[in-house]
Amino acid sequence: MAISPTESTEVVVVGAGQSGLAASAHLTRQGIPHLVLEKEDIADRWRHGRWDSLVANGPAWHDRFPDMEIPGVGPDDFATKDQMADYFAVFARSIDAPVRTGVDVRSVTPRDGAAGFTVETSTGTITAGGVIAATGPFQVPVAPRIIDEELVPHQIHSAAYRNPEQLPEGGVLVVGAGSSGAQIAEELRASGREVHLSVGPHDRPPRSYRSRDFVWWLGVLGKWDATAPDSDHVTIAVSGARGGHTVDFRELAAAGITLVGRTEPAADGTLRFADDLRRNITEGDDNLLGLLAEADAYCAVNGLDLPEETEVHELGPLPACVTDPVRTLDPREAGITSIIWATGYAQDFSWLQVDAFDAAGRPAHQRGVSTEPGIYFLGLPWLSRRGSSFIWGTWHDAMHVVDHIDTRRRYAQYAPALPSASPLSAPAPRLLEEISR
Incomplete structure (x- = not known):
């Protein structure tokens, strides 16, 4: 559907991912006219912005909107990226979301001499009373320029990684050991590659414990x-791959992945790694054990008869690559031809x-309501709480934002009643009758 040269609506939502669709659902329920503008397609990052084998990091009973289950996925299973993209497309149709795809929002500016904003797009101009920025946290891939491509020729961000066959022959250094880095490193090693994994600070919860997923x-x-x-x-660092499993760096090392510390700028033709690997691993272990202890205490206090898993507390010795870490590495000698x-x-x-x-260029807001009246943010990490950037979390944040929009809308629509005649200037008939006596 093409946008006319000039158009007006009450709210423009920028982005048709999980946050934009959550906003649209709540706007529709409140009867607020709006448009959802998307540069690509609905949930495009799920379908085209991830590697081939990606699955959701949470089970389907949890990582969804409360209004609709994920078709064809069991409640304790982990949906594939395409199943998630299909889910959001079906949801958009189910609420008849006014989504317009292929529309690039180029600027949003305050209107001159009038309330609201001018939204300039690739297909026309729209005026709106409010704008919700629902473009999410994954906007511009960040990769530090600390290793020259002459040293390691093929370097890509994880956003561009699809599968092992995409890379040239040779070993791979994966920098970053959160959920994405750990899963990619594991996949590359399973394909037969020699892999080095650069591990920074991280939290490492159990995938499940005492028959309950960590999200529970x-x-x-x-x-x-x-x-x-x-x-x-x-x-x-947690994974939904292979039915869901705890990311265990000891197991990754046992599978042949060489763990190294945080990657530092290369020098003299060598890759360099910080002397922090052991600390990062042990602090991740402490995070795991701390959560297990809290879970055990919760079971005891609440009388939950959940099966005990004492073996999970026994982590085993640190691998040799941690106790005697690699600090420098010649990538040519090690056969490393790619960095992710x-x-x-x-x-x-x-x-x-x-x-x-704010002064640092970060969104200035309170629970998504910005310091500029009429501008809102959704989908950002810690927007209102830890769960804000997750599917169910952005649903609740969107509810708060739309409630705020509806409240402003009601104030704007208020008009005082017409003044009525004063009782002194126009006495009631019975009073006139009494006075006449």
Whole structure:
């Protein structure tokens, strides 16, 4: 559907991923006219922005909208990326979301002399009373320029990785050992590649414990509702692959993956790694054991008869690559021909030209309601709580944002009643009768 040269609506939602569709569902329920503009296709990052074997990191009973289950996926199974993309497309149809795909939002600016905003797009101009930025946290892949391509010729971000066959022959250094990096390294090693995995600070929860998935434990222990990170690093190493499993760096080392510390700038023709591997591994172990202890205490206090798993507490010795770590490496001698940077993403709101950012350029908001009246954010990590960037979390954040929009809308629509005649200037008939007596 083409956009006319000039058009007006109450709310423009930018992005048709999980956050944009959640916003659309709540806007529709409140009867608020809106448009959802998407540069690519619905849930395009799920379908085209991930590697081939990716699955959701949470079980299907948890990682979904509360209004609809994931078709064809068991509640305790992990949906593939295409199943997730299909899920969001079906959901959009089910709520008749006014999504327009292939529309690139180029700028949002305050209207001159009028309330609301001018939204310039690749297919026309729209005026809107409010704008919801629902483009999510995965906008611009970030890879530090610390290793020259003359040293390792083939370097890509994990966003561009699809499968082992895509890479040239030879070994691979995977930088970053969160969920993405750990899963990619495991897949590459299973394909027969020699793999080095650069491990930074991370949290390492159990995939499941005492017959409950870790997402359930985070829920009953109140950790999803945490409003600020409890440490400087929040990378989570957990996997939904192969039916879901705990990321165990000891097992990865036993499978032939060489663990190394945080990657530092190369020098003198060698790759260099920080002397922090042992600390990163043991702090990840402490995070695991701490969560297990909290889960055990919860069972005891609440009288839950869940099967005990004492063996999970026994981690075993650290592998040799951790106790005697590699600090420097000649990639030519080691046969490393590729680097995959699983180093996260940066946000890009250059199109949003409004007063809704702090001095460092970060969105300035409270639970998604920005400092610029009429501008909102959804899908950002820790928008309101730990769960904000997850599917179910953004649903609840969207509910709050749309409630705020509806409240502003009601104020804007208010008009005082017409003044009525004063009782003194127009006495009631009975009073007139009394006065006449």
